[in-house]
Amino acid sequence: MHVSPDPITTPQQAAQERDTLLDFIARGLYCTTAGALGDGHGEPGADALTKARTVADDYLAAYEEWLVKLSAENAAPGRPQ
Incomplete structure (x- = not known):
């Protein structure tokens, strides 16, 4: 199954999606x-x-930082497309 979400086009949509992910x-x-502890x-x-x-916010912030870095590396001049 392929799901193609609607594009995020506003800061408000991005904030809502981030909150949902958190x-x-x-x-x-x-x-x-809870499962590991048998609760x-x-x-x-x-x-x-x-x-x-x-904890989720720390994880998501690190992931966002990685995505920004990856995007910058991919957009660097001279990088093969």
Whole structure:
């Protein structure tokens, strides 16, 4: 299955997408940790999600930094296209 999302064209759309990604990553971190500890997979509490979102934000910021660096390298003059 191929899914082609609508392009992000405004800072508001980018912020919303980033927030959605943070939520998905935070919930994934929670479920992974809860599963490893044998705590089950109930709905995470606000405190657990806040802590997981902090980790997710660090991860996403590093990923964004990597993407910017990669884009700059790919756009460098003399780089084969």
